[in-house]
Amino acid sequence: MIEISDLIYTWQNHERPTLQIKQLQIGDGEKVFLHGPSGSGKSTLLGLLAGITPIQQGSIKVLEQSLEKLSSAKRDRFRADHIGTIFQNFNLLPYLSPLENVTLGCEFSPKRRQKACAERNNVTAQAHHLLNALGLDGSLLSRSVSALSIGQQQRVAAARAFIGQPEVIIADEPTSALDADTREAFITTLFEQAKKYQATVIFVSHDKSLSHLFDRKISLPSINEANL
Amino acid sequence: MTLLKLALKSCWNRRTSVLLTFFTIAISVMLLLSIERVRMGAKSSFSNTISGTDLIVGARTGDIQLLLSSVFRIGHNNNAVSWQSYQDIKHRKGVAWTIPISLGDSHKGYAVLGTDSSYFDHYRYGKKQALQFQAGRAFHNGKEVVLGSEVADKLGYHLGQNIVISHGMGNTSFHHHDDNPMTIVGILAPTGTPVDKTLHIPLIAVDMIHASASAPRAITRKQVTGNDPHEHDPHDDHHHNHAHGSLDSEPSDLVGNPKQITAFLMGFDSPLYTLQVRRNINQYKGEPLLAIMPTVTLKELWEMLDIVEKLLLLFSIVVVIISLLGMLTTLLATLSQRRRELAILRSVGARPWHIFSLLSFEATIITLLGCVSGTVLFYTGLFVIMPVLQSQFGVNLSMAPLSPYELTLLGGIMLSGTLMGLIPAARAYYYSLADGMSIKI
Numbered sequence: 178m179i180e181i182s183d184l185i186y187t188w189q190n191h192e193r194p195t196l197q198i199k200q201l202q203i204g205d206g207e208k209v210f211l212h213g214p215s216g217s218g219k220s221t222l223l224g225l226l227a228g229i230t231p232i233q234q235g236s237i238k239v240l241e242q243s244l245e246k247l248s249s250a251k252r253d254r255f256r257a258d259h260i261g262t263i264f265q266n267f268n269l270l271p272y273l274s275p276l277e278n279v280t281l282g283c284e285f286s287p288k289r290r291q292k293a294c295a296e297r298n299n300v301t302a303q304a305h306h307l308l309n310a311l312g313l314d315g316s317l318l319s320r321s322v323s324a325l326s327i328g329q330q331q332r333v334a335a336a337r338a339f340i341g342q343p344e345v346i347i348a349d350e351p352t353s354a355l356d357a358d359t360r361e362a363f364i365t366t367l368f369e370q371a372k373k374y375q376a377t378v379i380f381v382s383h384d385k386s387l388s389h390l391f392d393r394k395i396s397l398p399s400i401n402e403a404n405l
Numbered sequence: 406m407t408l409l410k411l412a413l414k415s416c417w418n419r420r421t422s423v424l425l426t427f428f429t430i431a432i433s434v435m436l437l438l439s440i441e442r443v444r445m446g447a448k449s450s451f452s453n454t455i456s457g458t459d460l461i462v463g464a465r466t467g468d469i470q471l472l473l474s475s476v477f478r479i480g481h482n483n484n485a486v487s488w489q490s491y492q493d494i495k496h497r498k499g500v501a502w503t504i505p506i507s508l509g510d511s512h513k514g515y516a517v518l519g520t521d522s523s524y525f526d527h528y529r530y531g532k533k534q535a536l537q538f539q540a541g542r543a544f545h546n547g548k549e550v551v552l553g554s555e556v557a558d559k560l561g562y563h564l565g566q567n568i569v570i571s572h573g574m575g576n577t578s579f580h581h582h583d584d585n586p587m588t589i590v591g592i593l594a595p596t597g598t599p600v601d602k603t604l605h606i607p608l609i610a611v612d613m614i615h616a617s618a619s620a621p622r623a624i625t626r627k628q629v630t631g632n633d634p635h636e637h638d639p640h641d642d643h644h645h646n647h648a649h650g651s652l653d654s655e656p657s658d659l660v661g662n663p664k665q666i667t668a669f670l671m672g673f674d675s676p677l678y679t680l681q682v683r684r685n686i687n688q689y690k691g692e693p694l695l696a697i698m699p700t701v702t703l704k705e706l707w708e709m710l711d712i713v714e715k716l717l718l719l720f721s722i723v724v725v726i727i728s729l730l731g732m733l734t735t736l737l738a739t740l741s742q743r744r745r746e747l748a749i750l751r752s753v754g755a756r757p758w759h760i761f762s763l764l765s766f767e768a769t770i771i772t773l774l775g776c777v778s779g780t781v782l783f784y785t786g787l788f789v790i791m792p793v794l795q796s797q798f799g800v801n802l803s804m805a806p807l808s809p810y811e812l813t814l815l816g817g818i819m820l821s822g823t824l825m826g827l828i829p830a831a832r833a834y835y836y837s838l839a840d841g842m843s844i845k846i
Contacts, residue, residue, distance in 0.1 A: 270750075272417065273414060281753055285753055
């Protein structure tokens with residue numbers, strides 16, 4: 178599924194590499210908890226995995242595709258087709274309705290649009306379905322995004338990540354703005370959807386209290402040789 | 406949902422600043438179009454003031470001064486041309502027609518012009534258009550007056566009415582001659598030239614006014630009739646006795662025996678004579694005279710005024726540039742707040758060039774809306790101000806569709822607006838490459 182080998186990444190104007198990973202494999206449908214303090218290279222790794230940051234040295238294979246061999250335009254297309262992202266907070270475009278924010282996940286990927294349409298008749302119906310499945314009732318969906326609570330916003334973001342069944346979900350501390358009660362509920366619903374669509378989840382957090390929910394825990398400092 | 410739709414929604418989300426920007430562009434576009442059209446209108450009204458006249462002859466003064474006083478009734482020419490010289494030049498070879506002009510009097514602020522019937526036969530304005538009567542006819546005798554359209558309109562005069570014309574340029578006169586009224590026998594159709602603001606009287610009447618201003622009436626009469634050897638008395642009592650004047654008067658002498666006139670207009674059989682006669686007049690032995698070619702002098706005068714017009718155009722272009730720079734400022738200022746928006750779009754697969762297009766669309770949309778609204782505002786304003794400009798300044802503006810030149814101006818604004826949009830777009834492009842997946846505020 179995801180295979181990293183001999184990866185070295187050095188940011189511009191930095192003398193030493195930020196990231197140096199010899200070997201990392203993540204299997205199909207695995208739910209991985211990636212933790213590490215800030216500055217341990219989490220964001221850098223996610224940027225590389227998502228194909229936004231070009232790979233300098235080494236190799237990352239996602240879905241049998243070597244990212245380092247793709248041009249930046251092709252990496253963008255690859256991301257649009259295969260990767261759903263949930264950010265820490267303020268995931269939504271304020272000028273779109275919650276529903277439009279979800280369908281935005283298909284805007285740049287005909288493939289995901291096709292999959293969404295295959296499941297329900299059209300993208301909007303699928304977005305509706307996902308939002309309901311993630312526990313948001315219909316009355317909220319056409320409201321302004323700013324009228325939603327942070328928890329609700331994160332659910333909308335999750336629906337956007339899942340629409341069109343991307344194979345990989347990258348979640349960058351999506352629960353850090355939530356209170357303890359809603360955190361677990363959010364992760365549980367996230368997993369339900371991930372199971373349904375057989376998606377691999379890479380969940381980044383510095384909050385170890387959540388780690389028991391995951392199949393596998395990876396401590397970034399322990400695999401990142403750059404910090405040694 | 407295309408990028409365009411995203412751009413529109415994003416603009417709408419920031420509508421306060423976007424609307425303000427859009428509004429400044431709309432106003433600047435309106436200003437530019439208005440100034441351009443007024444410029445064109447003024448130019449054409451100006452050059453259409455007189456046409457078909459080959460020479461204007463007056464006492465020696467500046468070219469432009471003579472043009473201003475004889476055609477625009479601006480300023481006052483103190484010197485005059487003697488009637489003798491006029492008769493002499495009039496009968497030279499090649500002269501097709503002449504129109505004597507005697508200025509210097511006014512009626513309620515409107516210029517009074519003494520002339521003869523040749524004025525209505527030969528005077529041309531615009532594209533060699535002859536004067537038309539809106540009502541009535543030309544004057545037939547020394548007690549009749551023909552009004553320009555605006556004079557009749559503003560003063561509420563009508564055919565057959567008796568009015569008093571007094572001596573001098575002022576609005577009021579010390580001398581009241583209610584016993585020496587003139588009958589309105591004709592009103593000219595509007596021309597958009599100073600003719601509209603003129604009262605036309607026979608030359609003989611000018612003498613009468615001047616004589617009655619300086620002498621008792623009885624003597625005036627005697628003087629005028631005494632000097633008039635070849636016609637019957639032009640102001641017999643029966644003209645006085647018609648309460649509303651008579652429109653079916655007999656033609657009689659219109660010239661009388663003037664000593665001098667202010668200027669005269671000349672037309673020639675062939676343009677070949679123009680330069681020759683002009684030279685002769687400028688070297689005239691009898692008295693110092695000046696002959697000008699109105700088309701040439703009009704052009705000179707316009708070139709003097711044109712600097713002002715060009716300056717106005719320049720200013721309005723600067724205003725447009727400032728409004729576009731305002732847009733640039735607004736877009737750049739909000740850009741850093743929008744880095745999150747850009748990162749989200751990148752995360753769902755938008756490529757850097759999507760981000761670039763999104764930002765440049767915004768500038769294009771704002772400029773386009775500004776141009777369209779500015780044009781609408783311009784036509785609305787034109788509709789409102791057209792009658793005012795026409796009546797107050799004699800400037801004819803047309804509601805005509807945008808001329809190729811005006812469209813070029815709008816195209817230039819669109820192009821500049823779009824080009825300015827490339828600056829924030831390029832910045833956003835750079836941000837979207839540099840920020841990667843992390844959201845930086």
